[in-house]
Amino acid sequence: MSLKTSRIILSLILLSILSIAAFAGDLVIQGGTVLTVTNGVIENGSILIKDGKIAAIGKTVTIPPGAEVINADGKYIMPGIIDSHSHLALNGDVNEATDPVTSQVDMADAIDAHDYQIYQALAGGVTAAKLMHGSANVIGGLNTTVKLKYRTSLEEMRIPGVRQQLKMALGENPKRVYGSKGKQPSTRPGIFATLRQNFLDARAYQDKWDTYEKKKAEGEEVSPPRRNLKLETIAKTLSGEYGIDCHNYVHNEIVVFLDIMKEFNVPYVVLSHSFGAYKVRDRVAESGVGVQTHTDWWGYKKEAYDAIPYAIKMMLDEGIVVDICSDSEDHIRRLNREAAKMIKYSDISEEDALKLITINPAKILEINNRTGSLETGKDADIAIFDKHPLDSFSKCVKTLIEGEVYFDINTSDQTALN
């Protein structure tokens, strides 16, 4: 090898190292009003991003040499919006509506990272969402919480170490789906009987395994019980390895459900929709569960007839962790506007309104240690708006996930086909 060739090779290696360094380089968002959501507002603030995380945040940050700078003068910088209830990117595989109990199903198996709906949500400043089984079954499948890293892969999107939540559903939907087939459940008592029976079966199943493990540990020759994915998932839910996300509407079914959760000592439970929860908000608060709901949906079915846009504030005043979620490929694109409605219907502060679509859903999804607010050490999941995000004429102009730009209004001619 001549000296010349080795020089070229060496410089090529150096170049590639440099370009890698630049790729994973530092990023600074400079200027703009920083809405931290948990630590107030910083006028003319800056954020330093290193390795996809917020390394510094404040009036000024030290800009490392070579750092890329996003000028956000006159703009508003908020944490990426989080949707705790979504069915997007599932290609229609939302309900395994063939049996009232399908806990063996995992929604991760349906997720299409290339679904154009993900991009549409990014354009509304959304960076994370819980992708969920539908409400046809009393016990549906496991929900999966992801970052909206469009056109990557399920593995990239999945947030490591996050507890999955098992979807359950009460009320009209399972009643209709199975009642119309002449099958249990066709009533609310039928739903709760299905729920209790499956919990009991899962307990018995777990006991069988516990006995087996014990005997095995004592050196006894035993053959293991048959692995039953359906009961195993429920058993893991009862032990807290998975959480529960329960679709419900009317206040009486909420009380019965919470009583069952207490009876079985279920460690982690959140309520979806829960339009009747405001009527029993003392009971909800006492149980410590979070509520993911909507601002002004109502009347589309009997169990939504008493829904009121004042409910969120009434629950917040009771100390309940509440968020605004979409359950819609449309609403997910404008959750900031849904939060703005809270100011119409209550005397809530702007910061508290923003919490409903950022840190509160992060808490409900148990990802608040890494996202949901602009704080040092958290993932750089950030949405930049041209006006205050609660202003009805504001537009999201940039959405970053872990420091990487996934939506930029300057290249927003993107469709599913380019």
Add this chain to the structure above:
Amino acid sequence: LKGIRTMKHLKLLVFIPIVFLCCISLSAQSIAIVGGNIVTGTGETIDGGTILVKNQRIEKVGREIEIPEGCKVIDASGKTIWPGRIDALSIIGLSEIGAVAVTNDANEKTSTNTAHLRAADGINPESSVVGVTRNNGITTTQVMQGRAAPINGLTAIIDLDGRRLDQMIVTDGSAIVLNLNAMERGKYPSTRPGVMAFIRQSFFDIQNKLDKADDKAKPSLKEQTLAQVLKGEISVIAFCDANQDIRNAITLGNEFSLDMILVPGRGWSRQIEMIKESGYPVLVTGTFTNPGENQTYDHNYRMAGELHKAGIPLAFASCTAHNARQMPDAVSMSVTYGLPYETGMQALTLSAARILGIEKDYGSIEAGKIANIAVWNGDPLQISSRVVNLIIRGKEVSLQSRQELLRDRYKEIDD
């Protein structure tokens, strides 16, 4: 004699309170809204002006207006005053609970031609949707009988206050609804050409009948309505979805000289030129419909702005009952993506009144018009703003809808 005197006294005793009561009710009809920023809807803004309301109508609007004695005064200082907003097409009053069939009276669904049906016959003045909707400043709406069939019944325009329908009706039966996209699998018409053929044949049948002056057979209700449509006495609201639906609607409009209003749907961007040339106004709906795979993320957010830029007159329509209160959110979004603010404001008021043919009495805060007025605590196109006073047909109406009653019922939780 004594008896007669007593009678006289009695008469007086009755007469005086009657006069007194009349005075009270007359004065109750007079309202002065003072001090607010009046956005009249005609492009004019009067800051700190006064609106005088009497006998259902706006008597005076302006700066130096004397407030008559005994007149109820609404202090609107620091507030914004808009004309009542108009939802150009809804099913308010026809649907109480979406999924409960017995509470729904939109869409007859038993025939592909229901031109003989009237929305007015189904409207429930006491529907909880009325109070919920008007709380967001919507005071007038055109209610459609349905849109499920290719040919649907007559619409009714109503004000959102009244115990009886006759207290609410503005116009009854001014339009029918065609749906160029009303295909049903396995039943005629099940394709777009089928829908076109069905509508054409229905119109030809009427034309044949109209041409035969000697035809003694009395026309059916259905035929009477369609005959009026062909004479241009009743207008046609044409629902479209794909871009070919828009072309088909305009083709029908030209072919039968229809007085048409277009609801373009998702295919709007492919037919802007054709819509413009047709001269037909547009009802914008579907601003929040997700775009198709070959459309940009903001495709439908830009719909109203781009139609306006082409010079097409437009208003907005919820086409629903329960979500009608959210209809103005679509205007805010459209303004964010290119519709001028003033055009958005007028689309909700005066332009809507014009398209509906009620601009003589509705759509702006001008002397002589029906007093439908909303006082807002902020910019009405900001979703965060709310109505603080609402006047419909000259009467201040309650803002306690079913939802506020529920809120108050559960203010305290009993143990």
